[in-house]
Amino acid sequence: MSDSSGFAGISLLELFKLEAESHCAALTTGLLALEKNPSDASTVEPLMRAAHSIKGAARIIGLDVIVSLAHTMEECFLAAKSGKEPLTPPRVDQLLRGVDILGEVRGLAEADLPAWTAAQGNRIAQLVAELKAPAPAAAAPPVSAAPVSVAGPAPAAGQADAGIAGTAAATVEKAGVAQVSPPPVVAASVEAKAEPARAATNVRVASDVLNRMLFLAGESSVEAARMRALIALSETVRMRERSLDAAIDVLREQLRESDRRTAGDDGRVESSMQAVLTETNRLQSALAEHSLKFEETSRRVEDLSDNLYREVLRSRMRPFGEGIAGFPRMVRDIARELGKAVELKVDGEHVEVDRDILQKLDAPLTHMIRNALDHGVETASERAATSKPPTATIRLSARHQSGMLVIEVQDDGRGIDAESVRRKVVERKMVDEAMASKLTKPELMEFLFLPGFSTKQAVTQLSGRGVGLDVVMSMVQEVSGTVTLESEFGKGSRFVLKLPVTRSVLRAALVRIGGQLFGVPLARLHRVALVPRTDVKPVQGRMQFELDGESVGIVSASELLGLDVPAAERENMSVLVIGGKRDELCGLAVDEVFSEEDLVVRPLDPRLGTVAHIASAAIRADGVPLFVIDTDDLLRTVKQLLNDGSRLGVAVRRTGGVRSGPKRILVVDDSITVREVERQLLQRRGYHVEVAVDGKDGYNALRAGVFDLLVTDVDMPRMTGIELIRALRRETKFENLPIIIVSYKDREEDRMMGLEAGASAYLTKSSFQDDSLLRMVEDLIGAPA
Amino acid sequence: MTQSPNQHREPGAALLHLLDRAVTPELLAESTLDAAKPSEIRATTLSGLVLFRMGMETFALPAKSLRRATPYAAPTRIPHRSSSLLRGLCNIRGELVLCADLRTLLGLERTEIEATETRRMLVIGPESGSWAFEVDALLGIERIDESGVLTPPITVEHSRGAYVRGIVTIGNENVSVLDGERVLTGFKAALA
Numbered sequence: 001m002s003d004s005s006g007f008a009g010i011s012l013l014e015l016f017k018l019e020a021e022s023h024c025a026a027l028t029t030g031l032l033a034l035e036k037n038p039s040d041a042s043t044v045e046p047l048m049r050a051a052h053s054i055k056g057a058a059r060i061i062g063l064d065v066i067v068s069l070a071h072t073m074e075e076c077f078l079a080a081k082s083g084k085e086p087l088t089p090p091r092v093d094q095l096l097r098g099v100d101i102l103g104e105v106r107g108l109a110e111a112d113l114p115a116w117t118a119a120q121g122n123r124i125a126q127l128v129a130e131l132k133a134p135a136p137a138a139a140a141p142p143v144s145a146a147p148v149s150v151a152g153p154a155p156a157a158g159q160a161d162a163g164i165a166g167t168a169a170a171t172v173e174k175a176g177v178a179q180v181s182p183p184p185v186v187a188a189s190v191e192a193k194a195e196p197a198r199a200a201t202n203v204r205v206a207s208d209v210l211n212r213m214l215f216l217a218g219e220s221s222v223e224a225a226r227m228r229a230l231i232a233l234s235e236t237v238r239m240r241e242r243s244l245d246a247a248i249d250v251l252r253e254q255l256r257e258s259d260r261r262t263a264g265d266d267g268r269v270e271s272s273m274q275a276v277l278t279e280t281n282r283l284q285s286a287l288a289e290h291s292l293k294f295e296e297t298s299r300r301v302e303d304l305s306d307n308l309y310r311e312v313l314r315s316r317m318r319p320f321g322e323g324i325a326g327f328p329r330m331v332r333d334i335a336r337e338l339g340k341a342v343e344l345k346v347d348g349e350h351v352e353v354d355r356d357i358l359q360k361l362d363a364p365l366t367h368m369i370r371n372a373l374d375h376g377v378e379t380a381s382e383r384a385a386t387s388k389p390p391t392a393t394i395r396l397s398a399r400h401q402s403g404m405l406v407i408e409v410q411d412d413g414r415g416i417d418a419e420s421v422r423r424k425v426v427e428r429k430m431v432d433e434a435m436a437s438k439l440t441k442p443e444l445m446e447f448l449f450l451p452g453f454s455t456k457q458a459v460t461q462l463s464g465r466g467v468g469l470d471v472v473m474s475m476v477q478e479v480s481g482t483v484t485l486e487s488e489f490g491k492g493s494r495f496v497l498k499l500p501v502t503r504s505v506l507r508a509a510l511v512r513i514g515g516q517l518f519g520v521p522l523a524r525l526h527r528v529a530l531v532p533r534t535d536v537k538p539v540q541g542r543m544q545f546e547l548d549g550e551s552v553g554i555v556s557a558s559e560l561l562g563l564d565v566p567a568a569e570r571e572n573m574s575v576l577v578i579g580g581k582r583d584e585l586c587g588l589a590v591d592e593v594f595s596e597e598d599l600v601v602r603p604l605d606p607r608l609g610t611v612a613h614i615a616s617a618a619i620r621a622d623g624v625p626l627f628v629i630d631t632d633d634l635l636r637t638v639k640q641l642l643n644d645g646s647r648l649g650v651a652v653r654r655t656g657g658v659r660s661g662p663k664r665i666l667v668v669d670d671s672i673t674v675r676e677v678e679r680q681l682l683q684r685r686g687y688h689v690e691v692a693v694d695g696k697d698g699y700n701a702l703r704a705g706v707f708d709l710l711v712t713d714v715d716m717p718r719m720t721g722i723e724l725i726r727a728l729r730r731e732t733k734f735e736n737l738p739i740i741i742v743s744y745k746d747r748e749e750d751r752m753m754g755l756e757a758g759a760s761a762y763l764t765k766s767s768f769q770d771d772s773l774l775r776m777v778e779d780l781i782g783a784p785a
Numbered sequence: 786m787t788q789s790p791n792q793h794r795e796p797g798a799a800l801l802h803l804l805d806r807a808v809t810p811e812l813l814a815e816s817t818l819d820a821a822k823p824s825e826i827r828a829t830t831l832s833g834l835v836l837f838r839m840g841m842e843t844f845a846l847p848a849k850s851l852r853r854a855t856p857y858a859a860p861t862r863i864p865h866r867s868s869s870l871l872r873g874l875c876n877i878r879g880e881l882v883l884c885a886d887l888r889t890l891l892g893l894e895r896t897e898i899e900a901t902e903t904r905r906m907l908v909i910g911p912e913s914g915s916w917a918f919e920v921d922a923l924l925g926i927e928r929i930d931e932s933g934v935l936t937p938p939i940t941v942e943h944s945r946g947a948y949v950r951g952i953v954t955i956g957n958e959n960v961s962v963l964d965g966e967r968v969l970t971g972f973k974a975a976l977a
Contacts, residue, residue: 215879215880216878216879218879219876219878219879220879516861516862517861561865562865563862563864605883606913607914607973607976608863608866608883608976611863611864611866612865613864613865617874617881619876619879619881624859624876625860625861625873625874625876626861627863627864670894672892690868691869691889692889693869693889693893693894694894697869700869701869704867704868704869705867705868706865
């Protein structure tokens with residue numbers, strides 16, 4: 001199921017759902033536009049078509065209730081178009097309920113369909129009956145109405161009662177309805193521009209298919225770039241050919257010489273020489289032509305693949321309008337419910353947004369708009385008292401600004417009283433009064449994003465802006481963005497969200513940590529500093545340096561990540577300063593900072609689960625895989641370690657505390673038998689044991705992992721145990737690693753050599769029998785856990 | 786075609802002539818005997834093996850368990866995770882694939898000479914659970930008779946024995962046929 005692409009594996013119901021989805025969206029926007037401007041007959045036409053298409057699709061899958069609903073809706077539109085029955089707000093309500101029912105079908109599984117039809121049959125029939133009845137008057141309050149008389153065979157018509165829509169107006173004769181003056185629009189009017197034709201050209205592609213296409217396109221551009229190397233190669237071929245030419249010239253001279261000496265020149269040598277020369281000339285021009293054409297072609301291919309890559313990348317983008325299609329409806333419904341007059345204005349519907357981000361925006365935007373409606377916007381009478389226009393405006397806009405997607409939600413409601421926030425902050429003992437009095441307005445606004453800052457009381461006090469704003473904050477942070485709130489008391493509020501344009505491409509600083517490349521999201525990078533080693537000073541066992549008058553602790557990134565410590569210590573330390581405004585800053589010492597690059601990030605293989613400190617993976621333009629660092633997670637670890645009182649810094653050796661579980665031992669031996677015996681012996685005692693097959697392998701394993709003890713043999717291929725120990729002791733990371741040599745060699749000079757190299761103990765292989773290995777291990781690193 | 790010589794006036798004429806020829810009793814008897822013999826082809830199962838070299842030894846994996854073979858791709862270590870068995874992630878044609886070390890799994894000795902020129906990556910396992918590993922050289926695909934795969938002698942080292950399904954002689958070389966599923970299981974243990 002997961003990789004089914006194309007329509008082959010899709011059931012008829014799925015097809016219906018796909019169709020219903022686009023038509024429902026069209027119906028909603030169209031209805032809202034019509035309500036605002038009922039005289040615009042041109043907008044009815046697409047609605048009729050949408051209802052008609054749904055009817056047809058429902059008929060194919062035999063969903064009779066939907067057929068009748070869609071049919072009735074179509075009739076309503078027809079009546080509206082001919083002017084027989086204008087679409088009043090109550091009528092729009094009914095029609096929107098119809099759209100909701102269509103929406104419900106979209107959420108159903110095939111198996112649940114019969115049950116749903118059975119359960120909802122009456123409700124649908126009732127709505128159909130209401131739609132067939134003349135539209136109720138807008139201003140009339142819902143009353144328990146007498147049975148409605150309905151034209152046509154509507155089975156459930158008799159049950160159409162209860163305050164859904166049966167109203168006094170329903171008893172009015174049809175002719176009379178036309179005379180009902182268009183009701184005042186109390187509800188929201190919504191400015192929804194009719195979606196231009198481009199919406200129709202969108203197609204659905206499964207997102208994993210799109211991802212795969214993106215990877216392939218990326219790979220193709222990497223391969224295309226490799227052709228440049230081939231051009232250099234063909235240049236070499238031409239050079240070789242020229243040397244051959246020269247060699248032939250020399251040969252020809254020598255032959256002439258010897259011909260003259262032997263005087264046997266019958267012209268045969270000369271003519272075959274000529275033939276050779278002609279051939280090499282031809283070869284030369286063929287080669288020249290070849291390399292010229294090859295160069296042209298490779299350049300074209302490179303261009304093409306780059307374009308392909310960019311286009312595929314762009315296909316991940318969706319228009320902003322697509323993600324907010326439900327908002328006009330929501331604003332209308334809530335405003336009607338609250339009896340407020342609100343207009344939702346949308347700008348930048350065509351701004352392109354990454355589909356992942358668009359999806360994630362839904363919840364926070366809903367939140368902010370609901371809050372604005374609920375608490376920000378005043379009632380019409382309140383507004384009149386403050387001489388504001390009676391209809392409030394909520395403005396939702398999207399635009400691209402300096403490489404970021406900027407989304408604003410602005411209302412002209414009552415705004416937030418900064419002083420009230422200040423009191424609240426003191427009341428909740430978050431800061432003392434003296435400090436609170438110094439807080440600026442933007443600083444005060446930041447408190448509103450703290451989880452649980454607003455309590456129930458605060459909702460009324462602070463226009464309820466605190467409710468769930470931490471949700472907004474966490475979404476924004478998740479995609480490496482920022483959110484700010486500006487508000488003027490009495491005039492309104494404005495949320496500004498700055499988000500990366502896409503989540504699939506990350507602007508990152510490329511750094512080398514422990515000899516390996518990593519990406520660090522630029523958005524999370526406070527500063528890159530080159531710190532002279534002399535400026536790094538230990539303070540209470542932690543390494544610190546001064547940055548803008550503040551001291552910032554430095555930790556070694558390679559140690560946190562469990563990688564090698566760089567061999568050469570540079571004069572200047574490259575330090576990435578990370579941490580947000582509210583967090584403490586933290587300096588990460590890295591080997592080197594290279595450049596900024598756009599990385600196409602991809603999620604980690606799910607089989608890996610969560611990898612500490614790693615957010616995602618990416619492939620660089622040169623085809624090398626690299627990891628993107630999760631700076632937030634890294635910061636958490638640093639804080640935790642500092643709280644635990646662990647010494648941690650550039651000069652500290654071990655990454656203790658990062659892991660848990662039994663002590664870890666690496667066993668290095670080229671004999672499988674010895675390796676297995678040692679492994680089982682130690683494992684039975686409860687240690688975690690890993691094995692390596694020779695010194696080199698062991699060295700790599702040690703650098704890649706974290707071990708408490710090394711047990712090694714001496715005589716091994718590639719790198720002997722002695723070489724291994726010497727190499728380890730040269731590195732600060734392994735300076736104090738306990739090492740036990742277990743060897744067949746039991747002469748005193750062998751023992752001396754091992755201990756001189758830096759081994760902590762030297763045992764012979766008989767130690768397996770008498771438990772002296774286990775005793776030694778316990779002596780050096782203690783019990784397993 | 787109109788000017789073609791007489792003997793080819795009809796395509797396939799020669800074939801028809803051959804098929805229509807009279808059958809001698811001797812030929813009939815010989816053919817009957819032939820047909821009565823148990824067919825060797827029918828009794829054997831041929832299966833494709835991918836042969837590759839690691840160190841001095843030749844190994845084989847059933848061709849059906851191989852997803853793809855690609856040029857060498859250096860793995861990137863995974864912080865906190867990589868070990869001598871789990872090498873890291875490597876870029877296989879634009880996709881990031883987990884990379885394991887088959888030598889470590891089989892407990893092979895490392896050879897002095899690293900065959901960098903001929904190194905290849907082999908990818909096995911299902912799409913959502915594939916593994917890449919490095920081999921010194923890819924030797925090709927050989928179709929072999931299943932019945933020629935012998936149970937490995939007990940002398941085969943313990944750690945390797947778990948992954949070897951049998952030994953088959955190709956040319957004059959003994960090739961260890963690996964069990965794809967068991968190798969996958971072995972690799973998966975690296976994630977634990």
